[in-house]
Amino acid sequence: MNKIYYGAALYPELWDRETTEQDIKEMKKLGMNLARIGEFAWSTFEPAPNQFDFSVLTETLTSLAEHEIDVIICTPTPTPPIWLTANYPERLHRNHQGVTMVHGSRQHICTNNRYFRERAAILVEQMIAAVAQFNHVVAIQLDNEFKCHVGPCYCETCKQEWHKWLASKYGTIDTLNNAWGTAIWSQHYQSFEQVVQPVSTPFLHNSSLQQNYLAFTHAKLAEFAAEQTKVIKKISPIPVTHNSSMFFDLDNELLADQLDFISFDTYTPAGKHPGFMMNQERWRYMKNDTRRTMLLETSTSHNGHLDLYGLLHPAGYLQAESFATFASGVEAFSYWLFRGQKSGCEQPHGSIVSSWGEPTIGYQPAKQVGELIEQLRPLLESSEVMEPRVALTYSDRARSFLTVEPGEDYDYKTLVTSFYQGLLALNIERKLVPEGHNLAETELLITPYVHYISDQFLEKVIKFVAQGGIWIAGPMTGDRTEEHTWHTDSGLGALTELAGVKEMMQFPTTGSGHKGEAFGTSVELSGLSSLFTVEDDVIVHGKVTAGQAQGKAFLIERALGKGKIVMVGTVLEQNALQVVIENYAKPYMAKHVAQVAEEIVIIKRKTNQGALQYWLVNFSDQPRSLVLEKEWRELLSDKQLGVGKHVIEPFGYRVLSQK
């Protein structure tokens, strides 16, 4: 861990100097050492084309330096000024319904527009030049929440870029026609220029067309990020990051390639701790280099905007969040925002001081977090999070396959959360990893809901299994091609033979009365299920016992080298899912800590001397208990905890250490 950061977003462009100074002093008092500035201030920095004025920025930087507060500078490209778009509707984002956006919000421009890209490059170049000499600028954040509020753009620029992108991907239109199977419904194209954007048509578009439009959108966004990073790197070696979130329509893995390290935003409300923890345990592993991850935005007390007043965090929740964040190896915990806004549309959002300068309901919790950090600092500095050996694939490409084929209103995040929740509930060490994750530290890899398994991914997994890894794949994994067509040779393409599948039948089992048994537990099959007939060397762990497909297998295992490949063919209810997970992940459960209440999360760390620590946090607003099977030392209280039942107070936390 480089440095433990605690901070908030500041908007010096919105207030007079005196107010900003006051806020900076207050930050210092609260124990903060990080400020984020600049992300929406383009019209302040360049009020008219080529008239640059970064004085607000540099003055604030100077003042922050005096108070020893480090800074993340954010480029304000999400909010182009009016002179860039007034009278140029062709530069604006056009949504799926064909509606062109207007000025006044953010992400309202088409980021593929060439003139926008040019102006963004000039602005960013000037801005970085203005801040490069400040040593306390610890990172540059590109833009702000790419694709927040918007999906793919369907403007004319994008249409042309789409055609170029297709031409470059497929070479000839016949290659595209074959790959997409456009003989169906006479969809056949004679040239790339004819290929439609998937806007309104009487029924659904071709799955390959839809899938490719998402891929195109993701690729172009990464290209924009790359252009920005290049501009920055010409001037300054300051590391580049971006604050992404679980919700935006991005391929974060592609985007991560353009960044030096990964940051994220999360506004998860209390009561959804798996959602909160997934952030902590995903973003850290987005790049194979895990040295630095930052949480850049979260609420002090509640979310809010004109249309929504969010639910207040319960007392103690903020401390639990910050404890879990730092325990997980994330090095920054930063609020959006310090001072409530007076104008715009997010004035009702939680802050630390109000627009009129008084402490808000978020002030005390923020103060307590500052104190908590001081308490944790020595423990954090003398230990580090251990990379978990159990990995759950979390892929934005996989997500896009479920966007195109929602079937039963599937939502990728919800589906994968069910697996994650299983790991969490069983106190198994875990991480969420992208498809490109290096499996060196992984022993068990779980890959559900990845319809398309690429050759590269499969090759990597084969090596991983050969060397002793266990790969659990499915449900709905491997059953589509790269182009989102169905296989024509066998149900799972290359995976069929690998998994020892002889025949496969796929159909929706929800509500069809199909039942089965796996590891002694009875199972109700649901979702789009793949049912197998298998080769002789395959062990059938789950078999259909009732329903028209009686006798088929839905859970199979096959030894491969030193490892195993396990295929799950159906969507399992949570309890059955946990039985399956436990069967393979037992070695990775927390040791000597048992009967842990569901809301208690355990994070595994080790000291610089190699001693094991369990950092525990109770995400419930009620006391929750666990049972120790041996004595542990609790480091925050510096007390010995005996064998037996222990209660953790609401939102309480413990650091258990091996003797």
Next chain:
Amino acid sequence: MNKIYYGAALYPELWDRETTEQDIKEMKKLGMNLARIGEFAWSTFEPAPNQFDFSVLTETLTSLAEHEIDVIICTPTPTPPIWLTANYPERLHRNHQGVTMVHGSRQHICTNNRYFRERAAILVEQMIAAVAQFNHVVAIQLDNEFKCHVGPCYCETCKQEWHKWLASKYGTIDTLNNAWGTAIWSQHYQSFEQVVQPVSTPFLHNSSLQQNYLAFTHAKLAEFAAEQTKVIKKISPIPVTHNSSMFFDLDNELLADQLDFISFDTYTPAGKHPGFMMNQERWRYMKNDTRRTMLLETSTSHNGHLDLYGLLHPAGYLQAESFATFASGVEAFSYWLFRGQKSGCEQPHGSIVSSWGEPTIGYQPAKQVGELIEQLRPLLESSEVMEPRVALTYSDRARSFLTVEPGEDYDYKTLVTSFYQGLLALNIERKLVPEGHNLAETELLITPYVHYISDQFLEKVIKFVAQGGIWIAGPMTGDRTEEHTWHTDSGLGALTELAGVKEMMQFPTTGSGHKGEAFGTSVELSGLSSLFTVEDDVIVHGKVTAGQAQGKAFLIERALGKGKIVMVGTVLEQNALQVVIENYAKPYMAKHVAQVAEEIVIIKRKTNQGALQYWLVNFSDQPRSLVLEKEWRELLSDKQLGVGKHVIEPFGYRVLSQK
């Protein structure tokens, strides 16, 4: 019955020859003797303007002939190729919100576009010429599911056609103004060119305008069909049909005039047997010539597309469906589709073999249907369905009146289904007939929810009643004019005097506490009710006993010639409705078969020797019973069935024969 057909849709344009050959062999093995081909293959047949290539079609025809599989050739006009629409948005369908469709789906073109019609005529002419010499082509299907996924079109072409159509209908604009009552809200038009299409306006459009736009749309679609039929008939005498469904926005009676015989598609899931049976008993009577009807599309196992994975048919359901289809006098039972698709958007739909060539969950059921057909064949060939004497009017024009005036979210099909379900539950022989149905074989005619009763219809009914027929009309029947205005002379126009109504009051009774009594049953009045004061020679069977309209009549009967006219003035709950139906339809209930469970459907047939048969099918997934009041012979088991209770297994069937 001409020939008993069992088949499926094939898409040879999507697969290599070998795969298609394999599928044809498999069809043969399953007992199939019918294939449907061609409906979406325009871009294969005419990849560029005037470059025709029907080799895929003719090769497949040759192969099918070798396997003695007859063929229905479908014209691919629902999917015009890209060269017809790229750069010509004015040729595309424009929906109610003003959104112009793009290429990539089906029915995305405006079928009133002159250039499209020309190209369609050329393509169809070439196509029919290519297949005309094949003797096993037993029918030509026009297009595919006209108006599937789309409603009326609001493009510029349609605007001009609309003006022409109005000019031709009304002659002068003053005639239109008077007919539509456009003095209201200053809607008055000075010329036909000014008449709007009923697109967005702050509140609702004039009912006459809305009604006429639907009539225009229906008429133009029938005109398109007529043009296509004419092209075909120039070349070949092969009968022309079309696969319609209950759901599309068409006037099927108008369309039927352009066709030689009627075909239909139904995807009714298990658990909705009245919906399934309505199809069997409607389409057969769409034309007065009932010699041939075909079911051209149904699922083997489940419906599906990218956005929806449908519910799996329960075991046995497919056999029950096919039994009921053939028993009802329909001569084909054909699946959509044989081989699952690899691309497009309907890949998750049920099929017989998967895209990778393995048996699906639908394979076994399809095999069993093949075997069932062999078992039924001698019985079907030695008997025929008897035309029922009880008819229920089912009119697409009536439906359009409820589209324009949904009042309490009325849905025409749902409303009429309640009457149909009443007939089914009482084991009354029944058919659904269009307004133009020849009443020669009918003794009891029920006409609910036909707001507008035309002069021709009324004239026919008057004759029918005079000769002894019973006509039950209402609720909501006869209370609007042809132009969807309200009567100004009396509540029911010409019907007022005929039915012996002196005064009529119409208002919504739902929730108003109006109660009444009819045939000893208490009734809660609901819906838009017409309450009557009647002439002396009218029998009041239903009278309002509570509510502000106390004392008014809601169910009246008047003798007329040898028959009767019965007016129903309110929406009856199902049990009250059945009391009313039973009162008039008792003579038409099944004889000597009593206490029949609700899900058992009875179809009346007679042998070539004139012996009565009851074909029974249990549409429940549970055993269901009935009581025989005399002995019958069961022909499938060739056993005598004694007096008393008998149980039919889930989805089971019986053929009972008079001794």
Next chain:
Amino acid sequence: MNKIYYGAALYPELWDRETTEQDIKEMKKLGMNLARIGEFAWSTFEPAPNQFDFSVLTETLTSLAEHEIDVIICTPTPTPPIWLTANYPERLHRNHQGVTMVHGSRQHICTNNRYFRERAAILVEQMIAAVAQFNHVVAIQLDNEFKCHVGPCYCETCKQEWHKWLASKYGTIDTLNNAWGTAIWSQHYQSFEQVVQPVSTPFLHNSSLQQNYLAFTHAKLAEFAAEQTKVIKKISPIPVTHNSSMFFDLDNELLADQLDFISFDTYTPAGKHPGFMMNQERWRYMKNDTRRTMLLETSTSHNGHLDLYGLLHPAGYLQAESFATFASGVEAFSYWLFRGQKSGCEQPHGSIVSSWGEPTIGYQPAKQVGELIEQLRPLLESSEVMEPRVALTYSDRARSFLTVEPGEDYDYKTLVTSFYQGLLALNIERKLVPEGHNLAETELLITPYVHYISDQFLEKVIKFVAQGGIWIAGPMTGDRTEEHTWHTDSGLGALTELAGVKEMMQFPTTGSGHKGEAFGTSVELSGLSSLFTVEDDVIVHGKVTAGQAQGKAFLIERALGKGKIVMVGTVLEQNALQVVIENYAKPYMAKHVAQVAEEIVIIKRKTNQGALQYWLVNFSDQPRSLVLEKEWRELLSDKQLGVGKHVIEPFGYRVLSQK
């Protein structure tokens, strides 16, 4: 009270003369003395530009005069004829989604279009000239239900007018930028021409922008009304009115300035008596001159149009409505409409005779109302409604603040109704008053949900309080500036000091577990709450007892001159709200009438001799009781009512008089 009017809307342009004559005779028979005509008949009056024909109008006026029926002439500007809009889409209303309306409905034109305004002025001038000589024309109604069915318009005309309006309001663009805080999100404008209309943008627009677009829309509509009034006044001194309603997007206070007296429409169904009574007690006080108010539209029996058949009024409801209307000092009770329409889209609406000329279900109730009016006439003429001393602020500007900032899906009317219902339930005399209301007759003023308190309003209230008035303000009152920004000096701006607030914290308490106590009642805090720390001279009546803000005040009172200012900081449940209201409004509760059932409404009148009367009406369809604590004379029965419990029959009414 000038004259007691009973009437209905007539559409002589839709019927032949004979029919209209018949209707007029029938009106007379029912005791009617008022007709409304003309509101939609532009195409009849001016079928082509400058071809005027008012003969239908003048003939009908003549006939009505013969039957001694007074007339309100309505100008038909909501329905411009086709020649005004055909081929001129730029004159039509464009909605928020960018969809341009078409001819065929009403309010489909942009009322800011210059050519429309010119044509409207010409038409109205001609029309008024044609009717000015008729002495029985008692009022001119401008247009009909301004903004019925439509919100703000976003057409090009409006864009230009918007820019002019902004320039005139702000003078320089920098003033606007500062006022709106456009430094946020780089919203900064360089010129007024750049300021967007708040149409589609990826997220929400700036609150000031949204608020100003509503204000602009309201101002321009009032300007249109002013232009119309000016045209009329040039020709005739006949008083000008308009039929508004609670639901349309208007600033009725602004509009009222253009009118001589206020009229309104209400279609409140039975079961919602507070909604009905709010109309009676609001519109009367819209102008400070309360001499005349009319109810111009209500249903005889039920609402209805093609898409909706409304619920039938229960028996007696219409009498209860008319009793309450006249008791409240409203001088007209008029139906929409007399004869059911034959065409258009509102044919299913309740009327008195049907389109075919027979009595409807509304006929008898309308007859009974006529009889009731005859019975009430002497009592009404010898007494007048007393202006209540308790006033509840009801402000359309306040409503627009909640439109822009709905937070928790707030609906202004619903929120204020809760206060009104409290007053009603406690039998407290009450009125709804606009911000500009003269407080001369008011002793207690309650102002909830008025986010922005203007300087003028505050100045008036300060005087009012100084002279002994009590002002209850809040919740959500005073916490925003005129521009819908947040305060930056203190939480409530000028109100902070006035109310003795030292510090204020504002956050959403819904679901956060905050509890408190006020006047001995426990309270669950909810909604966007303002919690106070107060000066020493402030009495804390409500304090937070649980939750993170424990110890803060949510209900405070401070003496000021002879009066008090009370701040309510949270949304109270109904029972707690009533405890607070009762504490301050006790002196204004009905005297000697206790234990009044909730649905019984009490209206306070006094005779010309100064004797107090309570007019009571039971709005329930069940008998409801109250207890008299002294003897009263009941004037309708002319009987003495003793001390003790008395039951009022469903929808019954009484006039209690002091002895």
